[in-house]
Amino acid sequence: MKNASDLRNLLMRIDHRGYPAYKDTKDKYQFDQYVLSIDHVQGDPFASPSKVSVIVPGRIAGFGKECYETKERRIAFQDFLLRRMYLKVKDFSFKAKGSGKSGLIGISRPGQEILERSACTVDPATGNLTVRMEVGFPANGRTINAGELIKILFDFLPLCVRQTLLAATCPKAGLEKVLFLADDQKAIRDALSENGLVAFVADGAVLPRKSGVSSLPMKEAVPFASPESMKVTLTLPHRGALTGMGIQKGVTLIVGGGYHGKSTLLEALMAGVYNHIAGDGREYVITDDTAVKLRAEDGRSIKKADISMFIRNLPNGRDTVAFYTEDASGSTSQAANTIEAMEAGTGLFLIDEDTSATNFMIRDDLMQRVVSRDAEPIIPFIDRIREIYTAYGISTILVAGSCGSYFHKSDCIVQMKKYAPMEITDFAKKEAENYPYLTGDLPAAQAPDFRRIVKTDAAFARENRIKMRTDGTDGFSINKSEVDMRYVEQLVDSEQLTSLAYIIKSMKLHDFDGKKTLQEAISGIYKRIGAKGFAVFAGGEYLPGNLAMPRPQELYAAINRCRDLIQI
Numbered sequence: 001m002k003n004a005s006d007l008r009n010l011l012m013r014i015d016h017r018g019y020p021a022y023k024d025t026k027d028k029y030q031f032d033q034y035v036l037s038i039d040h041v042q043g044d045p046f047a048s049p050s051k052v053s054v055i056v057p058g059r060i061a062g063f064g065k066e067c068y069e070t071k072e073r074r075i076a077f078q079d080f081l082l083r084r085m086y087l088k089v090k091d092f093s094f095k096a097k098g099s100g101k102s103g104l105i106g107i108s109r110p111g112q113e114i115l116e117r118s119a120c121t122v123d124p125a126t127g128n129l130t131v132r133m134e135v136g137f138p139a140n141g142r143t144i145n146a147g148e149l150i151k152i153l154f155d156f157l158p159l160c161v162r163q164t165l166l167a168a169t170c171p172k173a174g175l176e177k178v179l180f181l182a183d184d185q186k187a188i189r190d191a192l193s194e195n196g197l198v199a200f201v202a203d204g205a206v207l208p209r210k211s212g213v214s215s216l217p218m219k220e221a222v223p224f225a226s227p228e229s230m231k232v233t234l235t236l237p238h239r240g241a242l243t244g245m246g247i248q249k250g251v252t253l254i255v256g257g258g259y260h261g262k263s264t265l266l267e268a269l270m271a272g273v274y275n276h277i278a279g280d281g282r283e284y285v286i287t288d289d290t291a292v293k294l295r296a297e298d299g300r301s302i303k304k305a306d307i308s309m310f311i312r313n314l315p316n317g318r319d320t321v322a323f324y325t326e327d328a329s330g331s332t333s334q335a336a337n338t339i340e341a342m343e344a345g346t347g348l349f350l351i352d353e354d355t356s357a358t359n360f361m362i363r364d365d366l367m368q369r370v371v372s373r374d375a376e377p378i379i380p381f382i383d384r385i386r387e388i389y390t391a392y393g394i395s396t397i398l399v400a401g402s403c404g405s406y407f408h409k410s411d412c413i414v415q416m417k418k419y420a421p422m423e424i425t426d427f428a429k430k431e432a433e434n435y436p437y438l439t440g441d442l443p444a445a446q447a448p449d450f451r452r453i454v455k456t457d458a459a460f461a462r463e464n465r466i467k468m469r470t471d472g473t474d475g476f477s478i479n480k481s482e483v484d485m486r487y488v489e490q491l492v493d494s495e496q497l498t499s500l501a502y503i504i505k506s507m508k509l510h511d512f513d514g515k516k517t518l519q520e521a522i523s524g525i526y527k528r529i530g531a532k533g534f535a536v537f538a539g540g541e542y543l544p545g546n547l548a549m550p551r552p553q554e555l556y557a558a559i560n561r562c563r564d565l566i567q568i
Contacts, residue, residue: 015146039542045100049134058127062167076182082120101136132545180238202244206281217281256416291348330357455514495548506537
């Protein structure tokens with residue numbers, strides 16, 4: 001391995017030469033406390049920045065094994081270091097001057113959620129830390145400005161490493177707080193199943209966000225306070241006794257007037273599939289991590305989904321056991337989303353009446369009298385909601401503002417009033433007796449067919465060079481095929497979508513063989529990811545630093561929305 005002096009001498013030799021001479025710097029260099037790896041060199045000062053990695057050996061970093069002895073602690077520890085590195089690096093970005101992206105120093109910027117990211121990883125066996133970032137190699141025009149790059153690599157970067165990646169300069173109390181929170185969040189997740197719960201919302205939690213474009217907590221928001229009848233107390237390893245609202249398995253209905261906090265509570269439960277940082281307000285809002293938000297999604301493609309549980313006897317004779325369309329309606333899209341979530345192994349549906357297809361959710365009594373059940377191909381969700389829980393063990397939390405018929409089907413009814421929850425199950429059930437819901441003879445549903453075989457589309461199979469692009473959290477493209485993810489609402493970071501694109505690219509080679517079912521293919525790649533991490537799907541010449549791990553549920557959603565890449 002070369003050393004730092006070799007790199008400095010090389011940079012001095014190529015100073016003022018044409019920009020392509022920077023390619024000679026690609027290598028690994030031993031600095032005093034770490035190894036600098038120049039993984040990819042941009043071809044032009046206006047192109048995507050160069051990719052570099054910093055590897056700090058565990059013995060030099062000095063962090064104890066207690067920081068990464070469990071998966072939860074490891075991810076929280078990596079997130080803690082990354083946040084510190086981001087704050088330090090941004091102070092030096094563009095302090096070195098030049099054309100185009102010269103002087104840029106970029107690294108992943110975490111949001112409120114604690115996600116596993118490729119930008120900062122620790123090897124549990126050795127304690128070695130790796131931080132991946134981007135650097136715009138400086139130039140004047142297209143002429144190398146080596147002096148400015150020397151500033152970045154020999155002045156700015158060593159200072160960032162010393163102040164963020166070494167135990168000696170790390171605030172021990174802050175790190176301990178992060179690790180303890182990770183332990184407590186895991187304890188709550190474990191307690192959900194042990195106590196028959198699907199979600200927990202701690203007393204004092206701050207659920208509203210600052211604005212529609214900010215995930216920061218709202219100042220002066222009303223703190224959450226659990227109804228006495230739903231209050232549970234969990235004993236956490238560090239926080240101790242923590243009280244809050246426990247939502248039991250089954251069917252829970254959230255009602256209330258407009259602007260009283262119904263959707264805000266549901267949004268917090270949606271986000272509760274992830275852990276959050278201290279101070280977010282939702283750090284003790286924990287939801288079954290397989291939960292899926294369901295909604296209507298007009299225009300999406302559907303690939304041989306068995307929606308016969310909800311839709312049958314279509315007038316044109318179309319097959320609903322293996323339903324296919326390139327332009328789904330509101331009801332067929334929500335039916336497919338429901339069945340696909342079941343296929344993905346969810347234990348909890350999260351539904352907001354406002355984003356659902358009305359005819360999928362309910363048919364009121366008058367409509368049932370005027371249009372008979374025999375003339376209606378849709379069996380609404382209200383007629384299956386109990387069966388979905390009793391036969392498949394899938395709970396539902398439903399926000400309803402106008403449909404009172406769900407009172408008949410619910411195990412628990414919560415009214416939000418001025419942002420405060422009240423449990424009104426007995427009162428609502430008694431009132432519902434005056435408004436009986438017509439059900440008639442409902443045919444029993446056969447178990448959905450989850451044996452969909454997945455294979456690569458012929459054109460995609462022939463393509464060797466694959467280009468990928470991510471469009472925020474709206475979607476991604478592979479070559480010229482766009483995958484619309486706008487309505488997959490539990491994706492919280494664009495880096496998750498970048499990972500989804502990489503995963504699908506990897507699965508093309510190893511999993512879409514026309515023999516495996518979709519469940520087998522996705523189960524297989526997540527087993528490999530569990531063993532080897534990001535390298536399973538993005539371990540080419542170098543590992544990119546812009547990846548965040550998505551849940552299996554979002555991978556199912558992405559594959560189901562690939563119009564031109566994958567056949568099912």
